[in-house]
Structure formats: structure tokens, C-alpha cells
Amino acid sequence: MDDTEARQRAYWRSTLRVTGVLLSVWAAVSFLPGWFADELNRFVFFGWPFGFYMAGQGALIVFLLIVWIYDRWMVRLERRYGLDDEG
Amino acid sequence: MRRSTPVLFRRLGRYYLLYAAGFVGLVLLLAVAERFGLAPRWIGQIFLFSTIAIYALIGVMSRTSDVSEYYVAGRRVPALFNGMATAADWMSAASFIGLAGTLYYSGFEGLAFVTGWTGGYVLVALLLAPFLRKFGEFTIPDFLGARYEGHFARMVGVFAGVLASFVYVVAQIYGVGLITSRFIGIEFEIGVFVGLAGILVCSFLGGMRAVTWTQVAQYLILIIAYLVPVVILSYEVTGVPVPQAVYGKVLHDLGVKEVELFTEPRENEVRALYRLRADDLARKISELPESLVAERQTQTLRVNELRTQGAPAREVAAAERALRDLPRTPDDARIKWERARQDSLQRSIPPPPHAEAHPGPDQASRDNARLNFIALSFVLMVGTAGLPHILMRYYTTPSVRDARRSVFWTLFFIFLLYVTAPAYAVFAKWEVYSTLVGSHIASLPSWVVSWGKVGLVKIEDINADGILQLAELSLNSDAILLLTPEIAGLPYVVAGLVAAGGLAAALSTADGLLLTISHALSHDLYYRMINPEASTQRRLVITKSQLLVVAVVAAWVASLRPDSILFMVGLAFSIAASAFFPALVLGIFWKRANKWGAVSGMIAGLGITLFYIVLTHPFFGGGLENAWFGIHPISCGVFGVPTGFLVIVVISLLTPPPGAAVLALVDNVRLPDAGR
Numbered sequence: 001m002d003d004t005e006a007r008q009r010a011y012w013r014s015t016l017r018v019t020g021v022l023l024s025v026w027a028a029v030s031f032l033p034g035w036f037a038d039e040l041n042r043f044v045f046f047g048w049p050f051g052f053y054m055a056g057q058g059a060l061i062v063f064l065l066i067v068w069i070y071d072r073w074m075v076r077l078e079r080r081y082g083l084d085d086e087g
Numbered sequence: 088m089r090r091s092t093p094v095l096f097r098r099l100g101r102y103y104l105l106y107a108a109g110f111v112g113l114v115l116l117l118a119v120a121e122r123f124g125l126a127p128r129w130i131g132q133i134f135l136f137s138t139i140a141i142y143a144l145i146g147v148m149s150r151t152s153d154v155s156e157y158y159v160a161g162r163r164v165p166a167l168f169n170g171m172a173t174a175a176d177w178m179s180a181a182s183f184i185g186l187a188g189t190l191y192y193s194g195f196e197g198l199a200f201v202t203g204w205t206g207g208y209v210l211v212a213l214l215l216a217p218f219l220r221k222f223g224e225f226t227i228p229d230f231l232g233a234r235y236e237g238h239f240a241r242m243v244g245v246f247a248g249v250l251a252s253f254v255y256v257v258a259q260i261y262g263v264g265l266i267t268s269r270f271i272g273i274e275f276e277i278g279v280f281v282g283l284a285g286i287l288v289c290s291f292l293g294g295m296r297a298v299t300w301t302q303v304a305q306y307l308i309l310i311i312a313y314l315v316p317v318v319i320l321s322y323e324v325t326g327v328p329v330p331q332a333v334y335g336k337v338l339h340d341l342g343v344k345e346v347e348l349f350t351e352p353r354e355n356e357v358r359a360l361y362r363l364r365a366d367d368l369a370r371k372i373s374e375l376p377e378s379l380v381a382e383r384q385t386q387t388l389r390v391n392e393l394r395t396q397g398a399p400a401r402e403v404a405a406a407e408r409a410l411r412d413l414p415r416t417p418d419d420a421r422i423k424w425e426r427a428r429q430d431s432l433q434r435s436i437p438p439p440p441h442a443e444a445h446p447g448p449d450q451a452s453r454d455n456a457r458l459n460f461i462a463l464s465f466v467l468m469v470g471t472a473g474l475p476h477i478l479m480r481y482y483t484t485p486s487v488r489d490a491r492r493s494v495f496w497t498l499f500f501i502f503l504l505y506v507t508a509p510a511y512a513v514f515a516k517w518e519v520y521s522t523l524v525g526s527h528i529a530s531l532p533s534w535v536v537s538w539g540k541v542g543l544v545k546i547e548d549i550n551a552d553g554i555l556q557l558a559e560l561s562l563n564s565d566a567i568l569l570l571t572p573e574i575a576g577l578p579y580v581v582a583g584l585v586a587a588g589g590l591a592a593a594l595s596t597a598d599g600l601l602l603t604i605s606h607a608l609s610h611d612l613y614y615r616m617i618n619p620e621a622s623t624q625r626r627l628v629i630t631k632s633q634l635l636v637v638a639v640v641a642a643w644v645a646s647l648r649p650d651s652i653l654f655m656v657g658l659a660f661s662i663a664a665s666a667f668f669p670a671l672v673l674g675i676f677w678k679r680a681n682k683w684g685a686v687s688g689m690i691a692g693l694g695i696t697l698f699y700i701v702l703t704h705p706f707f708g709g710g711l712e713n714a715w716f717g718i719h720p721i722s723c724g725v726f727g728v729p730t731g732f733l734v735i736v737v738i739s740l741l742t743p744p745p746g747a748a749v750l751a752l753v754d755n756v757r758l759p760d761a762g763r
Contacts, residue, residue, distance in 0.1 A: 012757050016676075019213050026209045030202060030468065034460050037195065037444030047335030052442045055198035056509040057331065060205045060502055067212045067495045074217075074491060078759045 011081040029062045096165045107307050118580045127579040134587040143288040145301045150292035154623045157294030158225040159482045166489040170496020172299045173480045175306035175595035180262025181656040183592035188564035190512035194441040203464040207471020212494040216481040218675045218756045220490035227475040228611040234674040235685040243689045245607045247666035248475040252600045255659035259597035260645035276646045283642045286597045298598045305591035312588020316572045320514045334510040344520050349437040357556045360549045362435035368428035376417035386410040434558045455717045462722040470660030473667035476603040486760045515571040524557045534573040605634035657721035665692035665727025684739030692731030699723040
């Protein structure tokens with residue numbers, strides 16, 4: 001019983017770490033390109049001004065990746081702490 | 088339950104594949120029929136009625152009177168299909184119809200909607216969806232009631248949820264009215280109620296179960312309808328049918344074209360004429376009421392003059408109409424002329440280049456634009472993670488893991504549309520700038536007349552040179568998307584397809600919202616608080632009757648034509664963001680958050696948001712001069728969200744911690760499926 005509780009606590013700590021890392025990526029991608037759009041627009045990326053590209057497409061791709069990585073990572077965590085279906 | 092999922096998944100996959108193929112077949116059939124002379128009016132009607140009939144059929148087929156089926160579709164919707172349904176639930180008339188137009192006019196600034204409406208799903212995935220699924224009840228107020236011990240928090244949740252969803256649903260029904268009235272040619276007010284019937288056949292009989300399966304069908308139609316015109320356009324302009332990948336080059340060409348157009352002598356002449364008109368109007372406004380009398384005299388004189396000279400009947404009629412439309416009182420004149428002055432003033436300056444970030448005449452206004460851009464994307468993201476009709480969809484998946492995966496699929500399916508919208512705007516602008524502008528006004532295609540009649544397209548040859556200049560053209564922002572196929576000269580069947588897509592977007596969102604409202608009223612208010620002994624039979628009867636009442640009231644409000652779609656939607660986001668997000672997130676991630684903190688935080692956040700709107704939006708008699716840091720009313724949630732967090736933390740720490748049952752609940756939702 002104690003062991004289960006310790007595992008669950010460790011699982012939650014890891015979850016918080018994953019969430020923290022991914023949330024900071026999210027915040028950076030969401031707000032930095034918008035704030036520095038003028039500066040980024042001076043670079044050209046496959047025809048797009050880079051600031052425009054980030055807000056219109058680049059950020060979206062990163063969001064998609066974040067949610068995908070989160071899903072995979074959490075499945076791994078569940079397995080590591082024995083909290084998946086078999087556990 | 089998990090066993091049956093793969094079988095269900097395969098069967099569903101087969102059904103929807105067949106259905107999508109059938110729909111594509113219908114489109115091709117109509118395209119051929121158009122070649123053989125089928126009238127456009129018929130094409131529009133066939134599209135609208137056949138799609139509504141499909142939704143109704145699915146609705147009737149999935150009718151149910153089982154509580155779990157009615158509220159959460161039996162909790163066995165596979166992640167992929169729940170993702171599709173949530174995407175349809177999510178993408179409303181504002182996204183489908185409004186976004187491309189907004190991007191057309193605001194260029195870079197409009198991208199706040201694109202990032203905002205997608206980035207919110209990261210918050211949903213990381214902070215809410217898996218935990219709410221583990222909690223596993225029926226509604227969002229259910230969670231608030233359990234986590235914050237009692238009816239008080241639940242009631243605030245019901246109030247805020249109903250408010251946000253109601254504002255949102257009015258905007259959807261308004262969009263339905265717009266589409267049906269344009270494409271079937273009926274009155275706007277009747278169109279609203281026709282659309283309502285389409286909404287009700289799904290949600291009324293089958294609740295969440297019927298709505299889920301209809302929404303999947305609606306998603307397929309709306310995404311096909313959104314992609315087809317812009318793929319064709321992309322192929323015609325660049326030779327590559329992947330608009331998302333190649334519009335960067337078109338954007339570059341557009342930049343060159345913009346410089347060319349903005350420096351063209353005739354454009355400048357037109358702009359100067361508009362500036363003169365604006366100055367003239369300003370003079371007239373300052374000389375009221377004498378100027379109105381003088382204006383009436385000149386116009387009367389002109390009518391008489393034309394009559395005695397025997398001018399053509401058309402000119403006489405126009406002069407008479409101008410005289411008749413003259414404002415009656417000086418107050419009317421002030422309002423009307425001020426609006427005309429603003430319009431002329433706007434036309435007198437060239438629009439900012441499409442790709443320019445945060446444009447403005449001076450550094451202060453550029454900084455303000457930047458601040459508002461960030462604020463708007465923040466509110467849209469947090470609002471996404473607070474809208475009850477989205478969050479409650481994650482109750483319908485079989486497991487926590489499916490809930491997480493389902494957010495990924497949702498984001499993937501909406502990504503397809505949002506990544507296309509900026510391309511749509513760029514291609515539409517390219518068509519207008521390169522082919523429409525500079526053509527002879529006398530030989531303009533017929534759509535100008537048909538859309539002009541509904542007042543969505545206006546053309547005024549102010550310098551009388553017989554050629555269309557950019558400043559002489561005005562396209563309604565909500566009409567851009569529906570218009571683009573016709574501007575580009577595509578067959579009418581594409582325009583009909585786009586209209587069907589817009590209808591699917593508005594109907595699917597309205598369905599989800601109505602369901603949320605009626606669940607909040609019947610489940611949270613009636614069953615949980617008023618009559619916990621109610622039989623399931625009675626609960627469903629109550630739900631269905633609430634649904635009917637709410638739908639009719641919403642349609643009635645929509646038929647009064649309140650403010651623009653975009654403002655109403657923005658308001659709903661700010662309400663949801665400030666009322667729900669702090670209480671939900673702290674409820675999961677901070678055990679110390681208690682009842683008193685949550686209740687006061689929700690009320691404070693919501694209060695600040697509503698107060699700021701009343702303070703700054705002209706609809707409530709406010710004005711931007713009262714704004715804090717120059718933040719526009721659409722982003723009012725930017726003040727409500729931090730207030731909510733702060734108040735919850737402070738009040739929670741000042742009052743006793745929550746009980747053991749709550750701590751156990753929090754521990755439980757934090758663990759995955761197998762945990763406890």
C-alpha cells in the first residue's frame with residue numbers, strides 16, 4: 001500500500017514536470033513571435049516574412065507537436081510507475 | 088467497454104467513409120448538372136436541404152432515452168471521432184465565415200485569432216481534459232460542485248456557463264440566418280427559424296449521442312467545403328494544389344502588387360476625393376442644424392431642376408431617393424453623417440500591407456496594436472480552455488488516455504482549417520487586387536449585382552472614370568468567404584458547397600451549445616439542486632423542454648440582429664476564460680483551493696470582465712477612452728483571468744482548507760485510468 005502511494009506521488013511529480021516543460025514551450029511559441037513580429041518579419045522563410053509565418057502556421061505546428069508529445073510521454077509515465085492497465 | 092472499441096471504430100470508419108464518398112459524389116453530380124444548365128438557385132437549395140436532411144436522419148437514428156447516452160454518448164466515442172466532433176463543435180460560424188474576411192482586412196493582426204483558437208488546445212490537453220475525464224460526471228458545474236463542496240460553486244458555474252453559451256449560440260443562429268436567407272432567398276427572420284429546426288432535430292431527440300454523430304458528419308462537410316475553393320484557386324494561381332505550402336510566394340507577389348496599387352495615380356485621385364468628402368461631412372456636422380436645412384434645399388432644387396430639364400427617369404429617381412433618405416432631425420444627421428465621414432476617412436488612406444505586423448501611423452499606436460494582439464491571443468486561448476461545451480466533450484471518451492489522444496485529434500482537425508484560413512485570405516486578396524480592381528465597372532460579373540442587392544458588396548465610381556479602383560470597392564467582411572468562389576469565376580456549385588459548409592459549422596456549434604445550456608439547467612439546476620429524487624424519465628423530459636425553450640429564445644434574440652458575430656463570440660470567450668479557467672485549473676493543481684476562494688474568484692473574474700465591457704464598448708454606452716492600457720473590449724478577459732487566480736489564492740489562504748473527501752477526489756483525478 002505504501003509502495004503504491006509512493007509510486008503515485010512520484011507519478012504526479014513527473015506529470016508536473018512534463019506539464020511545466022511543455023507549458024513553457026507553449027508560452028514561448030504563443031507570445032514571443034507576436035511580440036517580436038516586426039523584427040522576425042525581416043527574415044524571409046520560403047517566401048513568407050518569418051513573423052507572419054510563425055503566427056499563421058509555425059506556432060500551430062508546434063502546438064500540435066506539444067499535444068502529441070504529451071500523449072506519448074504520459075503513456076510512458078503510466079507504464080514506468082505501473083499505473084497503466086496491467087499495473 | 089474497451090474491448091468493443093476497435094469493432095465500433097471500424098464500423099464507424101466504414102460508415103463515414105461511405106458518407107464522405109456519397110457527399111463528394113453529390114457535389115460532382117451537381118457540377119455536371121450545372122454544365123447542363125441547372126439554375127444556381129436550385130444548386131443552393133439542393134445543397135442546403137440535402138445536408139439538413141442528412142443531419143436530421145442521423146439525429147433520428149441515434150435518438151435515445153438513456154441518461155448516460157443522452158448526456159455523454161455512453162462514454163464510448165473513440166478518440167478520433169470525438170476529435171472530429173469536437174472540431175465541428177468548436178469551429179463556428181465565426182471561424183468558418185468570419186475568419187477569412189477578418190484576415191483579408193486585418194492581415195497580420197488577424198493572425199491573433201489563428202494562434203489563439205489553436206493554442207488553447209494545449210491548455211485543454213495539459214491542464215484539463217484528462218483530469219475531467221477521470222472525474223467522469225456529466226457537466227462542468229458537476230466538477231465545480233464536487234471539488235468546491237456544494238451548491239454555491241455549482242450555481243456560479245451554471246450561471247457563467249449559461250451566459251457564455253447563450254451569447255455564443257445567438258451568434259451561431261445569426262450566422263445560420265445569414266446563410267439560409269442568402270441561398271434560399273427567404274427573409275432573414277424566417278431563415279433563423281428554419282435553421283433552428285435543423286438544429287433541434289439533432290439535439291432534441293438524441294442528446295449528446297445524436298449530436299456527436301451529426302457533428303462528425305458536419306465536420307466532414309465543412310472541411311471539404313473549406314478546402315475545395317482554395318485548393319482550386321491555389322492550383323490556378325501557382326500550379327500547386329497545396330495552398331498552405333505555397334501561399335508564402337503569393338503573399339510576396341501580393342506585397343509587390345500592393346505597392347503598385349497604393350502609388351497608382353488614379354487610386355490616389357480616388358483617395359483624395361474621399362478625403363474631400365470626409366472634410367465636407369465634418370463641416371456639415373459642425374454646422375448643424377443649419378447645414379441640414381441647407382442640404383434639403385439644395386437637394387429639392389436639384390430634383391426640380393432635373394425634372395424640368397427632362398433628365399433620364401433613372402437620375403430623377405435617384406435624386407428623389409437621396410432627398411427622401413435625408414436624415415429627419417439634426418440628431419439623426421449627426422449620427423448618419425459621422426458614420427459616413429468615418430467610412431470616407433477610412434477609404435482615403437491605403438490599407439496597411441498584408442504582412443506588416445502591428446501597423447500604425449506612429450510608435451504609440453504601433454505599440455498599442457502589439458499589446459492588443461498579445462491580449463487577444465491570450466484571451467482566445469484561455470477562453471478555449473474554459474468553454475463548457477468543449478470541455479464536456481471529453482467526458483464522452485472511454486478512458487483518460489483516450490481523452491488525451493482525443494485532444495490531439497481535435498487540434499489536428501481544426502488545424503486543417505486554421506492553417507488554411509490565412510491562405511484563403513491571401514488568395515482572395517490576390518484575386519481582388521489583380522483581376523477585379525482595374526476592370527470596367529460596366530462589365531463587372533453578375534455576382535456584384537446579386538450580392539449588392541443584399542448590401543454586402545458596394546461599388547461607387549466616385550471619380551467617374553468607369554474603372555474600378557480599390558478604394559471604390561467595399562466588400563462586407565462576413566461575405567468574403569462566400570464570395571471568393573464567385574470572384575475567382577469558379578462554377579456556382581463551389582459557392583453552394585461553401586454555403587453548405589458554413590451551415591454545417593454554425594449548426595454543429597449551435598447544437599453543442601444548446602446541449603450545454605439545457606444540461607446545465609436540467610441536470611445541475613433541477614436534478615442536483617432542486618429535485619435530486621427526480622426519476623430519469625422526468626430528468627430527460629425536463630432537459631428536452633429546456634432545450635426547446637432556450638433554442639426559441641436564442642433564435643428570437645438572433646432575429647433582433649444584435650452586434651456583429653465576432654464581437655459576440657469574443658464576449659463569450661472572455662466570460663468563459665475569466666469565470667472557469669482559474670477555478671478549474673486550481674481545483675486540479677492546487678489542493679489548498681477551497682470553496683470560498685473559488686466562488687469569490689469566479690465572481691470577481693466574471694465581474695471585472697463584464698464591468699470592463701460595459702466601460703469600453705459603445706453597445707453599452709462606453710467608449711475606448713475609458714480603456715485600461717488601451718485594451719479593446721473584445722479582450723476584456725485579460726483582466727478577468729489574473730483577477731480570478733489572485734482572488735482564489737488569497738481568499739483560499741484566508742479561509743479553512745477543504746475537507747478530506749475533496750483531497751481524496753483531487754488525488755483521484757490526478758491519476759490515470761488504473762489509479763485507484
